[in-house]
Amino acid sequence: MMAPGTVAAELSEDRVGCTVIGDRGYASKEFPREREGNNHRAVLPGRRNRKEGLVYDKEKDKKRSLLERVFGKLKEHRRLAVRYEKSDINFLGFIFIAFLTILLC
Numbered sequence: 001m002m003a004p005g006t007v008a009a010e011l012s013e014d015r016v017g018c019t020v021i022g023d024r025g026y027a028s029k030e031f032p033r034e035r036e037g038n039n040h041r042a043v044l045p046g047r048r049n050r051k052e053g054l055v056y057d058k059e060k061d062k063k064r065s066l067l068e069r070v071f072g073k074l075k076e077h078r079r080l081a082v083r084y085e086k087s088d089i090n091f092l093g094f095i096f097i098a099f100l101t102i103l104l105c
Contacts, residue, residue, distance in 0.1 A: 018040050021044075074095070074098055074099075
């Protein structure tokens, strides 16, 4: 298994000037500095045991957290996680059904 920083570095190496949003696992000292080399802005909350805190956009981090929780809820529906439905329209229909069950329950 690769470290989170190396995967994110591979994904963002050909991009310039983007916002890189991640959770506390990416909040090493080297990761934001490496991203600044390509003009990226890092939105990373600092780890709890850091002596000096990181400055980051808390609104963007709240949106990242919300999106992560939504995908976690969707993964609870096994039919979506395993993707039993092979046609795109049926799969999209089950995504809508999963969203309805999340919203109504």
